Amino acid sequence: MPVISFASSKGGAGKxxxxxILATELAQGTDIVLIDADPAGRLTRWSxxxxxxxxxxxVTSQGERSIQDEISAARARATFVLIDLEGSASRLTSFAVSESDLVIxxxxxxxxDADEAIETLAQIAMEGRARRRDIPAAVLFARTNAAVKSKLEKHINSQLRGATRVFETELHRRTAFSSLHNMGGGLRQLDPSEVNGIDKAIANAQAFASEAIDMLEEVHHAQVA
Ligand SMILES: Nc1ncnc2c1ncn2[C@@H]1O[C@H](COP(=O)(O)OP(=O)(O)OP(=O)(O)O)[C@@H](O)[C@H]1O
Ligand SMILES: [Mg+2]
Structure with a gap:
């Protein structure tokens, strides 16, 4: 079953x-294993x-010696396996990336941010060359403003869109998203009396999840073609 990793050499990018967000959205209809492959353990903390x-x-990864076994065990029991990586290059990151069907x-x-994203994509491509296979990757704009974009933001957006695969959906900067780290659970478990804008956040998350599924199909077809 497909493995999706979240990678960026920049810390705090939104991995x-x-x-x-993707796991809790996909789990509306199917089984997900989330692997925490960041020694900082933020995902485990959330859980x-x-x-x-x-x-x-x-699943909290036991590190670079176990990650491949953890991924294949997760593949066997879940429809989607999502891996949260640390914000720097490491053997653990490269093992996880090389097992991925899509790296977000x-x-x-x-x-x-754009420069860092291009650097991360270059590292993923290098990993692919070492493994003699193309590792599909796509940029996701996260923590962006929902309001109208400035000229500079538009320029950077089109620069990345011209250079690589980019999600049409952006995960905007929303209190409902950051609240997940305080409250745990998914967007649907948040209390509307405590957190604003849950409905908009759910719509945003749904758009992201459906595009992620489309993108998995697209990269799969591109690989078998
Ligand atoms: N779409 C968003 N809306 C609001 N806040 C966000 C969003 N994405 C991330 N954040 C906030 O930004 C901070 C960093 O995000 P996150 O932990 O997801 O980044 P990361 O790439 O996993 O960082 P690290 O490299 O340190 O693991 C967190 O406090 C999180 O709450
Ligand atoms: Mg993180």
Whole structure:
């Protein structure tokens, strides 16, 4: 079953948050294993804050010696395997990336973010060359403003869209998304009296999840073609 990793050489790009959002959305209809492959353990921390939504299991990776076994065991029991990686290159990251059907690279929309995203894509491509296979990757704009974009933001957006595969959907900067790290669980477990904009966040998350499924199909067809 497909493996999706979240990678970026830049810390704080939105990997863990985007992984939680995609996992809790996909778990509405199927079984997900989320692997926490970041020694900082933010995903594991999230998983302990509240009961996990049905359909989600979180596995804390034991490190580079175990990751390949953890991924194949997860593949055998879940429809989708999502891996949250640390924000720097490591053997653990490269093993996980090389096992992935799709690597999602979250990024902001400032020039430095775009440069970091391009560097991460280059590292993924290098990993692919070492393994003699193309590792599909796509940039996801995350933590961007929902309001109208500035000229600079538009420029960076089109620069990346011209250079690589990019998700049409952006995961905007939303309190409902950051609240997941305080409250645990998914967007549907958040309390509307405590958190604003849950409906818009759910619509945003749904659009992201359906595009992720389309993208998996697209890269699969591109590979068998
Ligand atoms: N779409 C979003 N809306 C609001 N806040 C967000 C969003 N994405 C991420 N954040 C916030 O930004 C911070 C960093 O996000 P996150 O932990 O997901 O990044 P990361 O890439 O996993 O970082 P690290 O490299 O340190 O693991 C968190 O506090 C999170 O709550
Ligand atoms: Mg993280």
């Amino acid at each position: 863990t948050t985007s992984a939680i 302990r804050l509240a009961p996990l939504p049905p359909g989600i299991e979180v 690279v979250p990024t902001g929309d400032e020039q430095q």
